[in-house]
Amino acid sequence: MSEKFDVIVIGSGPGGYVAAIRAAQLGLKTACVEKWKNKEGKGVNGGTCLNVGCIPSKALLDSSWKYHEAKDDFDIHGIETKSVKMDVPKMLERKDDIVKKLTGGVSGLFTANKVTSIWGSGKLLANKKVEVTDDEGKTTVYEAENIILASGSVPVNIPPAPVDNKVIVDSTGALEFPKVPKRLGVIGAGVIGLELGSVWSRLGSDVVVLEALDDFLSIWDKQIAKEAQKTFKKQGLDVRLSCRVTGSDVKKDEVVVTYEDKDGNEQQETFDRLIVCVGRRPYTEGLLSEDAGVKLDERGFIYVNDLCMTSAPGVWAVGDVVRGPMLAHKASEEGVVVAERIAGQKPMMNYDVIPNVIYTHPEIASVGRTEEQVKAEGEPYNVGVFPFAASGRAMAANDTGGMVKIIAHAETDRVLGAHIIGPSAADLVQQVAIAMEFGSSAEDIGMTVFGHPTLSEAVKEAALAVNGHAIHIANRKKRK
Numbered sequence: 079m080s081e082k083f084d085v086i087v088i089g090s091g092p093g094g095y096v097a098a099i100r101a102a103q104l105g106l107k108t109a110c111v112e113k114w115k116n117k118e119g120k121g122v123n124g125g126t127c128l129n130v131g132c133i134p135s136k137a138l139l140d141s142s143w144k145y146h147e148a149k150d151d152f153d154i155h156g157i158e159t160k161s162v163k164m165d166v167p168k169m170l171e172r173k174d175d176i177v178k179k180l181t182g183g184v185s186g187l188f189t190a191n192k193v194t195s196i197w198g199s200g201k202l203l204a205n206k207k208v209e210v211t212d213d214e215g216k217t218t219v220y221e222a223e224n225i226i227l228a229s230g231s232v233p234v235n236i237p238p239a240p241v242d243n244k245v246i247v248d249s250t251g252a253l254e255f256p257k258v259p260k261r262l263g264v265i266g267a268g269v270i271g272l273e274l275g276s277v278w279s280r281l282g283s284d285v286v287v288l289e290a291l292d293d294f295l296s297i298w299d300k301q302i303a304k305e306a307q308k309t310f311k312k313q314g315l316d317v318r319l320s321c322r323v324t325g326s327d328v329k330k331d332e333v334v335v336t337y338e339d340k341d342g343n344e345q346q347e348t349f350d351r352l353i354v355c356v357g358r359r360p361y362t363e364g365l366l367s368e369d370a371g372v373k374l375d376e377r378g379f380i381y382v383n384d385l386c387m388t389s390a391p392g393v394w395a396v397g398d399v400v401r402g403p404m405l406a407h408k409a410s411e412e413g414v415v416v417a418e419r420i421a422g423q424k425p426m427m428n429y430d431v432i433p434n435v436i437y438t439h440p441e442i443a444s445v446g447r448t449e450e451q452v453k454a455e456g457e458p459y460n461v462g463v464f465p466f467a468a469s470g471r472a473m474a475a476n477d478t479g480g481m482v483k484i485i486a487h488a489e490t491d492r493v494l495g496a497h498i499i500g501p502s503a504a505d506l507v508q509q510v511a512i513a514m515e516f517g518s519s520a521e522d523i524g525m526t527v528f529g530h531p532t533l534s535e536a537v538k539e540a541a542l543a544v545n546g547h548a549i550h551i552a553n554r555k556k557r558k
């Protein structure tokens with residue numbers, strides 16, 4: 079038996095590393111176990127988000143957007159560009175540099191906070207022990223008063239399109255295409271499909287997205303989803319709904335995909351590369367010994383209560399491996415709550431106010447309930463919508479697509495949700511999230527002084543529109 083800790087965290091993604099840092103800040107002797115290796119074969123912190131998820135995908139989204147702007151959008155500003163050229167390997171190198179900086183940053187924070195990094199594969203044993211197997215197969219058992227499982231998630235594989243990491247890839251492989259595929263297939267019009275489909279489409283691929291469901295962005299507010307569908311169509315993304323992929327046949331450097339269309343007819347399409355992004359599943363392989371006492375739910379997530387406690391005393395779990403949205407910021411917040419609970423504090427997490435963002439252009443962002451949810455729950459409500467077309471700042475930026483939509487209770491005026499498609503939607507929705515945390519009414523937001531000219535004014539105007547008081551658009555309902 080080796081060292082004993084107050085807290086051992088398994089996994090150093092946004093759930094695990096944040097939990098470890100917070101626990102250490104609170105004076106707890108903390109270790110974090112991680113098995114992820116970088117391209118050079120060295121142990122690296124940060125998990126999916128930093129290594130192959132949120133961060134690298136945003137780096138490519140930004141690079142590809144800049145390329146698109148330079149090529150197609152500068153002219154309107156009176157800027158002439160001659161032969162804009164793209165260097166994909168350089169783009170990928172920049173992305174890798176950012177990943178390196180950020181993952182190195184987590185290790186630096188571990189050192190600064192005195193979190194011990196343990197490299198290897200961690201397995202929870204009974205009685206709050208963790209067995210770590212290193213590269214050479216050597217095992218060491220550690221003990222802790224509390225253990226936090228933060229092992230994350232992995233892409234779902236589907237039998238009709240097995241990933242070969244060459245022609246058929248998952249979200250990780252889609253960050254590494256050395257050149258732009260001419261014809262790119264994407265299975266799944268979810269967050270990843272739309273983000274990665276956008277990257278390669280902007281860089282020149284003909285992108286076809288095959289989505290099994292009949293509705294586009296089915297869990298999002300319908301008005302916003304409709305606007306998004308229209309916008310993506312205009313951008314040239316060929317999203318085909320009600321198309322279920324049933325098979326694929328890789329032939330040399332291309333793949334023939336078979337799918338059933340909305341009329342039940344079999345169709346085929348040939349692509350140079352195919353990205354499979356049909357969801358992610360909790361990652362628990364090799365994580366739990368049989369007698370660890372941690373139960374999984376019927377969908378394979380680690381079962382936890384409202385406070386992220388598992389069925390084993392002293393063992394907690396956070397992030398993608400437990401119920402709730404698979405979002406980095408949800409994982410991090412759970413990590414903080416758990417660390418503080420372990421330290422004897424009593425924080426609670428508000429699962430009703432978690433922003434959700436798709437980082438396409440325009441961005442799509444949401445917090446709280448959609449209009450359809452509020453309606454289904456039978457609550458009386460008012461809606462305020464403000465289009466970016468009426469925003470001076472959006473006009474100046476030549477970025478006027480989309481809108482801010484705010485939903486408030488008809489009797490109390492309390493904000494129930496906000497849904498935005500448009501420039502900087504991710505940052506704008508956060509303003510409403512803060513307001514909602516403070517139990518704000520639409521009137522409260524409307525009475526706040528916003529800087530001019532800013533995109534944020536669209537949030538203020540949408541809040542004013544809830545009660546028919548918007549200034550810069552004609553109000554749908556006139557109220558005093």
Ligand SMILES: NC(=O)c1ccc[n+]([C@@H]2O[C@H](COP(=O)([O-])OP(=O)(O)OC[C@H]3O[C@@H](n4cnc5c(N)ncnc54)[C@H](O)[C@@H]3O)[C@@H](O)[C@H]2O)c1
Nearest residue numbers: 266268269270271288289290322323355356357358404435
């Ligand atoms: N910006 C972000 O916050 C962000 C970015 C990336 C990933 N994520 C998270 O990662 C997770 C995974 O993302 P995702 O995009 O893979 O999943 P998703 O669940 O968002 O979308 C997957 C889509 O694939 C479709 N599908 C499944 N099987 C199919 C088939 N055989 N043929 C055609 N379509 C099929 C589904 O109907 C669904 O719409 C999500 O939970 C997401 O929240 C978040």
